[in-house]
Amino acid sequence: MLIGVVSDTHRHTWIIERVMEKLQNIDMLIHLGDNIQDVKDFKRYYSGEIINVKGNCDYSTSVPADIVTDIEGHKFLITHGHYYDVKHSLTRLKFKALELGVEVVLFGHTHISQIIYEEGIWFVNPGSPAVARDGFNSVAVIELEGNKINASIRAIK
Numbered sequence: 001m002l003i004g005v006v007s008d009t010h011r012h013t014w015i016i017e018r019v020m021e022k023l024q025n026i027d028m029l030i031h032l033g034d035n036i037q038d039v040k041d042f043k044r045y046y047s048g049e050i051i052n053v054k055g056n057c058d059y060s061t062s063v064p065a066d067i068v069t070d071i072e073g074h075k076f077l078i079t080h081g082h083y084y085d086v087k088h089s090l091t092r093l094k095f096k097a098l099e100l101g102v103e104v105v106l107f108g109h110t111h112i113s114q115i116i117y118e119e120g121i122w123f124v125n126p127g128s129p130a131v132a133r134d135g136f137n138s139v140a141v142i143e144l145e146g147n148k149i150n151a152s153i154r155a156i157k
Contacts, residue, residue: 007108
């Protein structure tokens with residue numbers, strides 16, 4: 001299974017088509033917030049399952065801030081990350097992941113892509129496809145194959 005992960009699109013809808021070109025053949029799309037309205041635009045290019053959470057720039061009461069879910073036998077924590085102070089440290093997020101017993105944590109908020117594997121947990125931040133803070137516009141792909149998990153970052157040009 002291939003999962004496309006995007007965050008922090010911030011209503012830059014012009015980038016959505018390019019994002020979906022990079023995420024061809026995905027089985028699921030996960031949007032990590034900022035801005036959840038962009039999910040409607042993603043649906044124009046992707047008809048599969050979309051999971052989304054709200055970020056610090058989203059004010060919906062119907063979209064959760066965190067989701068803990070099982071995908072293909074792997075437990076995920078899906079969050080924007082602002083409630084865990086991820087711009088300063090991953091410590092609070094790591095403790096939450098350990099408490100929940102998850103294998104994969106997907107988070108955004110920093111606008112900087114990052115993949116860390118620590119204490120049996122994948123921490124994946126796709127960065128931002130339009131407003132990256134490090135100049136590297138990007139998305140992430142999670143590949144699940146049996147017990148194996150592989151995460152990668154893809155540049156958006």
